[in-house]
Amino acid sequence: MAFFRKSHEMHERRFSRNLGLGLVLAAFVALVFGLTVAKVSQDDFAIPETGTGGAYGN
Secondary structure, three states: OOOOOOOOHHHHHHHHHHHHHHHHHHHHHHHHHHHHHHHHOOOOOOOOOOOOOOOOOO
């Protein structure tokens, strides 16, 4: 069985960069999710009326 070698400095820097990017991405997803929940959970939320015509301009 081979022993694990010490990781190279490049891998450590890449891991920290990937971790930072992952945290930023997770924060963005949480922000979009939070805004969506806030928009949908408003009391005055309603689907807009489209009218009676089936075509545009009626």
